[in-house]
Each structure stands twice: as C-alpha cells, then as structure tokens.
Amino acid sequence: MNNDTLLRALLRQPTDYTPVWLMRQAGRYLPEYRATRERAGSFLALAKSPALAAEVTLQPLERFALDAAILFSDILTVPDAMGLGLYFADGEGPRFERPLRDEAAIRALAAPDPAGSLRYVLDAVRETRRALGGRVPLIGFSGSPFTLACYMVEGAGSDDWRALKTMLYARPELLHRILDVNARAVTEYLNAQIEAGAQAVMLFDTWGGQLSYAGYEEFSLAYSRRVLSALIRERDGRRVPSILFTKGGGAWLEAMAASGCDAVGLDWTTDAAGARRSIGQRVALQGNLDPSALFAPPERVRAEARRVLDAFGSAPGHVFNLGHGISQHTPVESVAALVDEVRTYSRSMRSTVEKKA
Amino acid sequence: MNNDTLLRALLRQPTDYTPVWLMRQAGRYLPEYRATRERAGSFLALAKSPALAAEVTLQPLERFALDAAILFSDILTVPDAMGLGLYFADGEGPRFERPLRDEAAIRALAAPDPAGSLRYVLDAVRETRRALGGRVPLIGFSGSPFTLACYMVEGAGSDDWRALKTMLYARPELLHRILDVNARAVTEYLNAQIEAGAQAVMLFDTWGGQLSYAGYEEFSLAYSRRVLSALIRERDGRRVPSILFTKGGGAWLEAMAASGCDAVGLDWTTDAAGARRSIGQRVALQGNLDPSALFAPPERVRAEARRVLDAFGSAPGHVFNLGHGISQHTPVESVAALVDEVRTYSRSMRSTVEKKA
Numbered sequence: 001m002n003n004d005t006l007l008r009a010l011l012r013q014p015t016d017y018t019p020v021w022l023m024r025q026a027g028r029y030l031p032e033y034r035a036t037r038e039r040a041g042s043f044l045a046l047a048k049s050p051a052l053a054a055e056v057t058l059q060p061l062e063r064f065a066l067d068a069a070i071l072f073s074d075i076l077t078v079p080d081a082m083g084l085g086l087y088f089a090d091g092e093g094p095r096f097e098r099p100l101r102d103e104a105a106i107r108a109l110a111a112p113d114p115a116g117s118l119r120y121v122l123d124a125v126r127e128t129r130r131a132l133g134g135r136v137p138l139i140g141f142s143g144s145p146f147t148l149a150c151y152m153v154e155g156a157g158s159d160d161w162r163a164l165k166t167m168l169y170a171r172p173e174l175l176h177r178i179l180d181v182n183a184r185a186v187t188e189y190l191n192a193q194i195e196a197g198a199q200a201v202m203l204f205d206t207w208g209g210q211l212s213y214a215g216y217e218e219f220s221l222a223y224s225r226r227v228l229s230a231l232i233r234e235r236d237g238r239r240v241p242s243i244l245f246t247k248g249g250g251a252w253l254e255a256m257a258a259s260g261c262d263a264v265g266l267d268w269t270t271d272a273a274g275a276r277r278s279i280g281q282r283v284a285l286q287g288n289l290d291p292s293a294l295f296a297p298p299e300r301v302r303a304e305a306r307r308v309l310d311a312f313g314s315a316p317g318h319v320f321n322l323g324h325g326i327s328q329h330t331p332v333e334s335v336a337a338l339v340d341e342v343r344t345y346s347r348s349m350r351s352t353v354e355k356k357a
Numbered sequence: 358m359n360n361d362t363l364l365r366a367l368l369r370q371p372t373d374y375t376p377v378w379l380m381r382q383a384g385r386y387l388p389e390y391r392a393t394r395e396r397a398g399s400f401l402a403l404a405k406s407p408a409l410a411a412e413v414t415l416q417p418l419e420r421f422a423l424d425a426a427i428l429f430s431d432i433l434t435v436p437d438a439m440g441l442g443l444y445f446a447d448g449e450g451p452r453f454e455r456p457l458r459d460e461a462a463i464r465a466l467a468a469p470d471p472a473g474s475l476r477y478v479l480d481a482v483r484e485t486r487r488a489l490g491g492r493v494p495l496i497g498f499s500g501s502p503f504t505l506a507c508y509m510v511e512g513a514g515s516d517d518w519r520a521l522k523t524m525l526y527a528r529p530e531l532l533h534r535i536l537d538v539n540a541r542a543v544t545e546y547l548n549a550q551i552e553a554g555a556q557a558v559m560l561f562d563t564w565g566g567q568l569s570y571a572g573y574e575e576f577s578l579a580y581s582r583r584v585l586s587a588l589i590r591e592r593d594g595r596r597v598p599s600i601l602f603t604k605g606g607g608a609w610l611e612a613m614a615a616s617g618c619d620a621v622g623l624d625w626t627t628d629a630a631g632a633r634r635s636i637g638q639r640v641a642l643q644g645n646l647d648p649s650a651l652f653a654p655p656e657r658v659r660a661e662a663r664r665v666l667d668a669f670g671s672a673p674g675h676v677f678n679l680g681h682g683i684s685q686h687t688p689v690e691s692v693a694a695l696v697d698e699v700r701t702y703s704r705s706m707r708s709t710v711e712k713k714a
Contacts, residue, residue: 162686165649169657212647212680213628214664250608251628271570271608290569292522300526307571323569329519 001134001199006068010200010241010263010284012317018309018346019067020339021139024325025060026072029332032059043088047074050123054131061135063332064339068136068200069128071193073121075143075204078185079152081117082109092156099155101163106174111185114192121189122196129197140198142189144205144246145182145227146220152178161210168219175219183223187230194232194240202243202265203227209248209267216252221259228260243286247324257283268323272311284317289338291322294330298337305341314349358491358556363425367557367598367620367641369674375666375703376424377696378496381682382417383429386689389416400445404431407480411488418492420689421696425493425557428485428550430478432500432561435542436509438469449513456512458520463531468542471549478546479553486554497555499546501562501603502539502580509535518567525576532576540580544587551589551597559600559622560584566605566624573609578616585617600643604681614640625680629668641674646695648679651687655694662698671706 001007005019027033036056040046047053053072060066076094080086085097100106112118129138143151151157153164153175167175190201208220228242244256245265256264257279266275266287275285293304305320312318320342326335358364362376384390393413397403404410410429417423433451437443442454457463469475485495500508508514510521510532524532547558565577585599601613602622613621614636623632623644632642650661662677669675677699683692 160649160684162649162652162684165647166652169647169650169653169661209626212625212650213631213668215647216626248605248626251626251631268569269566269573269605269608274570274608290522290526290572292517292519293526293569295519295523296526304526327517327519 001137003067003136006137006139006319007200007238007241009317009319010243010286011239012281012284014316016347016350017343018312018318018320018349020320020342021066021068021070022060022322022326022335023070025066025070026056027326028328029326029330029335030059030063031332044074044086047072047077047124048120050120050127053124054127057128057138058131060335061132064335065343066136066339068139069132070139070202071121071125071128071141071198073124073141075141075147075206076151077118077121078112078142078182078189079148081112082152082181082185084152094151095156096151099163100152100178101155103174106177109178109181111181111188114189118189118192122192125193125196125198137199138197139200139202139243140190140193141202141204142186142193144203144208144220144244145179145186145223146208146211147204147206148182148186149175149178149219150207150210152182161207168215179219179223183226187227190227191230191232194235198240199235199238200241200243201231202245203261205244205246205249208246213251216246216249217255220246221252221255225259241284243319245286254278263317263319265321266323270323272308273313276311276313276315281315281317284319285312286319286321288321288323291324291327291330294322294326294334294338296334298333301334301337302341302345305338306345309342309346309349314346314352320346358494360424360493363494363496363676364557364595364598366674366676367600367643368596369638369641371673373704373707374700375669375675375677375706377677377699378423378425378427379417379679379683379692380427382423382427383413384683385685386683386687386692387416387420388689401431401443404429404434404481405477407477407484410481411484414485414495415488417692418489421692422700423493423696425496426485426489427496427559428478428482428498428555430481430498432498432563433505433508434475434478435469435499435539435546436505438474439466439509439538439542441509451508452513453508456520457509457535458512460531463534466535466538468538468545471546475546475549479549482550482553482555494556495554496557496559496600497547497550498559498561499543499550501560501565501577501601502536502543502584503565503568503577504561504563505539505543506532506535506576507564507567509539518564525572536576536580540583544584547584548587548589551592555597556592556595557598557600558588559602560618562601562603562606565603570608573603573606574612577603578609578612582616598641602643611635620674620676622678623680627680629665630670633668633670633672638672638674641676642669643676643678645678645680648681648684648687651679651683651691651695653691655690658691658694659698659702662695663702666699666703666706671703671709677703
C-alpha cells in the first residue's frame, strides 16, 4: 500500500502526520458526485451498482489528499436484505415498507447471508479495492445493531423514536430479540466486507446517543461489543482495525474504549483533550471538527482545524475527521483548506515535538 | 405557602420526599388543555391571554400531586417583543417573520422593556399566582440567550442550524452582539417575572448541546452566566432559586454547576449518579427520566421512576423531572403513576436512611 498512515494511526503507531478522512466524503457537496448520481437515477441505484459505487468513492481522492476511502453504501443495507423493503421518499430520509411492529414479524427475523442478498456490497468492496490500486486503505462499515433497530422498528427517521422507545420500555424482550439478530447479521456482514477487501471497519451508532444513560449499555453498547469481539482481526498478514462511533456518545467514551474496538469516534460536542486524558492510549481517537465549521471562509476553517489538532495533541493515535457527516451545503474550497491544513499543521506539530525532545 | 418542597430541594435543604414537576406539564397530553387551547383559537392566543394561561397552568395540578406550577408561555416571547414577528405555521414549530440575517438588523437590535411589550407575561405571572393561592410555588422561565439566538438567526427550528452556525464560524462578532443584547433582555425579563411573583426561575438552553465543546462555553454558557449573576436573589424575604438546563449538556455539567445557578437540569442521557458524584452538593440537580419511558404501562413507569430516584440517591437536592418536555402522546395514567411513585418511593428512601442512621 502506498499510504497506510490511517491504519497505523488507528493502531496508535507513530505517523509523520495526522491522517484525515471525512464521514460521507463521497457525497452531494461534490458536483461530480451529483453528476454520477443523476446518471444512476437514484441514491439506491448508485449504492447498488458496484461500478458506480467505486467511481464515487474515488472522486474525493482525486480532489483532496485524503488518507482513506470509505465504501459507498447505505447504513440500512442489512435490514433491507432481511426483507424490510428499504426505499427513499423524495427529499426525505430512508424508510422501510415493512417496519417491525408485531411479534410474529420479530420472531421470524433472520440474519441474511451476506453472499446472497448483500453480494452487491461485497462486489463494490472488490471493485473499489481494484480501482484504488493501493493508494489508500478502504474502510468498510455498517450501522450498529441498535441504530439498525431504530429504523427497523420506527420505519423511518424520527425526532423522538416513539415506536422504538415504546417497544424498549414496554416490551424490551422484543427489542432484545431484534438486536440479537442484528448483532449476528452485522458481524457476518462486516466479516464478509473484510474478506472482500475492507482494510478497516467502522460501526456507525448514529442513534445510540438517544438512549438513557443505562439504556445505552443495555441496548446499544452490549450488541456493538458482541460484533467487535467477533470480527476478523487479521487479513493478509495485517491487522484490520475497527472504529466505533456513537453520535452523542460523549458520556460513554470509556465504556466504548473498552468495547474491543481499536478506535473511538468522537462527535463535535465532545471534549477531545478530555477524551485523550481519560482514555489515554488505550484506543485511538477519531474526530471531531464541527461539520458546520466548513461553512466558514478557508482561513477560519484552517484555524478550527488547528484547534482540533491541538486538542488531541501530538501523541500517536489520532485520525482527523468531522464529528458527523459532511453537509451537502459545504463549499468544496473549505474541504481543500481543511485537508491541506491537517496535513501541514500536524506535520509541524510532530517536528516541534521532536525538536523539543 | 402550603407546599414549599420544591424551593427547599432547589436550595439543597432536607425535604420529606423528592418534589416532582414535569417540563411542559400543562400541555397537549391533557384533554382539558386541548379544550382550552381550542377555545383560545391558537397556541399564541392562549399564551398571550393571562386568564387562559393561568387556567391551563393549574390544570395538571388538579390531576396530579405536583410540587410546582410553571408559567405557561413560549420560550420565544423575548425575540417576539424585539420585533422579529413570532408565528406558528400549522403543525410546525415556531418561526420568525424577520430573522436576523443582515448586519444592520443586528446592530439595531435592542432589549425590550418587559413592562411594555412583555406585559402580558407579567400579567400571566400575577394571575397565576392569584389562582394558585399558595398551593405550590410558581416557576418563571426564559429561553437562554443562545437558544433565543438560534431561532432569531435561523428563523425556525433546524436539524443543522446552518444559518446560525455559518454566522458563528464566519462572523462570530455578529453572533456575540446578538447574545449580548439577549443576555440583557433575558436578565430584565426574568427579574420582571420575579417582581411579578415568580418564586423560582429556569433558563432553557434547548440548543446549547449543538455547539462544539469549546463553543458551548463561548456562545452559550458565558451568556447564561451573565444572566444568572444578575438575577434578583431574594424576594419577600425568600431566596429565588434558579435552574439552568441544557439539553445535550452532559459534557459541561461541572461548568454549569459553577455558573451561579442553584440547580442544574439533566437530560435523560446523563448519568445521574455520576453527576451527583462529580458535582457533589454544590448545586441541586433536576431530572432526568426519559420522557419516552411514559409510553410504557404504569408498572414499568414506576420501575423507571425508582431507577432514577436510586441513581440520584437520597441526599438533599434532587428535584424529579423528565429529561425533556413531556410528549403530547403520553397517556395520562402514566403521569399519574409517575407522580405517585416519586412521592411514595422517595419518602420510603428517606425513612430507610433514617432507620439506618
């Protein structure tokens, strides 16, 4: 591999600079992405075409000196493969045709064979690896068991997740049954991605932060832990690092760090310096610029990037990222300034440390 | 006053049981509220009628043994009085006709005289105090300077607060100017409520939790602190306690506790036992049941209430509340079970402690 900075940083090994990638980096803020999506006809058609998925995955790498590619896919592929019928209503988020509302449907739920109905994802992994030609590592991903369950029960995104929360408090055993199936499905799905060529994997727990303090351990972290502990650890003689990200997960960082992952993702509300102090070098940390900081002019973007780098410090084990997915309204020149500043400034931080030593 | 349990708990004095009230307790989950609102014609007409506001404020007290009443009003009365034109589109949240988007409008912004355009709120305080006849204390409130600014700049609620965040990162001096005016306006508004008869006051920082870790101090807490330090401390020979609540504020609890408030409100994601340990007896704590727990059957509601009480412990200085406003979809019998369980169980916790001592 030409550039394995990301993999080394995720394993807390020294690197010349802080690697950077952006959640949703292949996305609507790029005109070339919008063009490919237009050609595909819809987001789902794009995600289900291995060739087009590989094409958009590489687009941000042509513009910016990013240190990783991330598989282009949707976080809800697994419940779609379970038969819930994923679709996107115009201008809205994801929806399921058949959300899980009755006990019979929940009892009938089964983990899909990734080689069957999720084959298009594995083909996209292989196609993207070929297209990358070893430039940077490819990150595979899945929604966490809990975050998948949120959409599976609710049928769509929600402000209050009323159907999901009603099940959680009134019939917790049903939710546990869903989470149990999801944990097995996500484990097999991520392992299949690793076997197809993913060099690191990330669990997105987008909605775990909506749980009560005790509920997060019981309904989200317990199942993410189960996935993390069953992942393939090594492939082609190299460790495959895993990242666990919970939006709004600041209260649970130490528990997340002990979950079996190699790195914890921090959202933009989290105190990066405090996280580094409390977690030490037990795991790497990823994050955590406010995605909205990219709405500022380039010089301000650079200043905010330096602030984030300073907060994490120059010890090994930081991967620069946003604290959430990049907004479709982000100016492309903000991303250029950000990626350039992370590279330049983090390199200078290290040489300052060396000079002092 | 017949029942001053709330005021004593807010000042960390011993009480026979843990007082309870619920954010948005006078609200749409009550059929009698919906009837009064129907009569008023609209939410704003209801909020702007002192007689009807007093009427709905007392409705939940007729049903449940609550230990406080909270002024019926909107959090955006202050910017409305500044001339921004508050209105509610059908089935949507609050909106402003004239959001603050240009520098001239921001320079022209001034704190309103509460005795003028906010007089209807002060009349509602007086009317409600009269109607209460000393049964329980009346809590006054305002949106925090930052939360008001969110709506003033954005013009409506938002998922990403793009206009607000763009101003914050690109033109922070303009946002500081708005926050400076808001801090003065909110201080005068809350002091006028205290002079009109509010016996405790609460600052709702609904959106502070959307800020970056550093941004919360700079754009939200600094201005809440300014308000809290300038509040009338005593009225009619009694201390007027203040409560600061930030939704998603778990990362900043110690800073909030040092802001000059008497109590910190916790949302449902916050570790209550951990908050008690880190904050000790410096301030009282209010919260923090997940509002969605009220979607469960009464026996589950009671179990969740006990879990929250146990987490806070039996030391003085806990006010039971939800971690956010009560949902309009809440069954009335859930609230009855909750309020009864808090009273009964917290009383038994204290007698157990006494027996042990």
